Amino acid sequence: xxxxxxxxxxxxxxxxxxxxxxxxxxxxxxxxxxxxxxxxxxxxxxxxxxxxxxxxxxxxxxxxxxxxxxxxxxxxxxxxxxxxxxxxxxxxxxxxxxxxxxxxxxxxxxxxxxxxxxxxxxxxxxxxxxxxxxxxxxxxxxxxxxxxxxxxxxxxxxxxxxxxxxxxxxxxxxxxxxxxxxxxxxxxxxxxxxxxxxxxxxxxxxxxxxxxxxxxxxxxxxxxxxxxxxxxxxxxxxxxxxxxxxxxxxxxxxxxxxxxxxxxxxxxxxxxxxxxxxxxxxxxxxxxxxxxxxxxxxxxxxxxxxxxxxxxxxxxxxxxxxxxxxxxxxxxxxxxxxxxxxxxxxxxx
Numbered sequence: 647x648x649x650x651x652x653x654x655x656x657x658x659x660x661x662x663x664x665x666x667x668x669x670x671x672x673x674x675x676x677x678x679x680x681x682x683x684x685x686x687x688x689x690x691x692x693x694x695x696x697x698x699x700x701x702x703x704x705x706x707x708x709x710x711x712x713x714x715x716x717x718x719x720x721x722x723x724x725x726x727x728x729x730x731x732x733x734x735x736x737x738x739x740x741x742x743x744x745x746x747x748x749x750x751x752x753x754x755x756x757x758x759x760x761x762x763x764x765x766x767x768x769x770x771x772x773x774x775x776x777x778x779x780x781x782x783x784x785x786x787x788x789x790x791x792x793x794x795x796x797x798x799x800x801x802x803x804x805x806x807x808x809x810x811x812x813x814x815x816x817x818x819x820x821x822x823x824x825x826x827x828x829x830x831x832x833x834x835x836x837x838x839x840x841x842x843x844x845x846x847x848x849x850x851x852x853x854x855x856x857x858x859x860x861x862x863x864x865x866x867x868x869x870x871x872x873x874x875x876x877x878x879x880x881x882x883x884x885x886x887x888x889x890x891x892x893x894x895x896x897x898x899x900x901x902x903x904x905x906x907x908x909x910x911x912x913x914x915x916x917x918x919x920x921x922x923x924x925x926x927x928x929x930x931x932x933x934x935x936x937x938x939x940x941x942x943x944x945x946x947x948x949x950x951x952x953x954x955x956x957x958x959x960x961x962x963x964x965x966x967x968x969x970x971x972x973x974x975x976x977x978x979x980x981x982x983x984x985x986x987x988x989x990x991x992x993x994x995x
Contacts, residue, residue, distance in 0.1 A: 656727050665722035672718030708754035716743040742798050749794045756786050781838040830864040833880035837861055847892035894957035904945030904985040913982050921950055924972040930955040931965055945985030
């Protein structure tokens with residue numbers, strides 16, 4: 647075919663087609679190989695107990711398509727006769743892309759290690775260590791990209807020292823413009839170091855409550871009891887009143903019951919003893935007091951206080967349920983009636 651010998655930009659059409667074939671072939675082959683390896687590893691992970699397979703999968707997921715394209719382009723231009731300056735810029739572009747790919751691989755590796763370690767720490771109830779690991783992982787990613795950015799700038803023959811000096815001058819203006827973001831950043835550092843709460847803690851902020859899932863640079867994410875994700879600005883979070891129920895050692899419970907005015911004095915004297923008999927034998931429960939507190943509009947009121955030594959909310963509900971059922975049964979046996987809002991109308995003839 648004669649047209650294949652036509653020369654365009656110092657290369658025949660045949661050479662251009664060969665270069666294009668190399669580019670497309672490398673791209674398709676590497677994409678297919680990546681998919682095959684990933685699928686096989688996923689199937690192997692289900693059967694394997696080693697961590698190496700789990701580590702390779704996130705690294706493969708961070709392998710970007712433009713890296714395959716850059717490799718194909720680099721190999722394709724080897725068969726072409728192109729000017730030295732153009733070849734130099736193409737090679738430089740490939741170096742930048744491969745440096746970015748190293749960054750994605752490093753980010754994937756750090757994320758895998760941090761997420762696995764955080765999950766293990768939360769499972770072992772070491773929320774403080776999980777929070778520290780999460781923060782260190784974020785710092786590691788930032789340092790990695792800073793180093794790679796400096797490498798890229800150096801490859802582009804940009805004077806780094808003068809750039810850093812100019813950034814120092816412009817940094818003041820940027821800091822003023824980004825006060826809120828920087829405030830959240832320092833609040834994140836404060837949370838990490840002071841640890842008012844950590845990943846895995848159950849906290850209550852104003853009218854919202856849930857488990858702390860992630861502490862980021864700008865915001866903290868909390869999974870509410872109803873399932874939705876709550877996102878709080880770190881600055882707002884530190885300025886709020888936070889209740890950390892994970893660090894609750896024991897729960898003080900105070901409740902009251904009311905009986906009718908027709909209750910005899912003898913039965914009124916029995917009620918504190920009945921309450922004590924019910925609460926004292928319960929496991930992980932410490933009885934405090936039970937007193938005839940007041941005479942209300944329609945009831946004679948008793949105040950009861952006890953402590954649940956297990957901080958779990960479900961444990962408190964179980965204990966309160968037992969107490970309520972026992973009180974109802976004992977009052978029924980003694981002929982004591984619980985009070986409810988009533989009104990007596992007296993009609994004079």
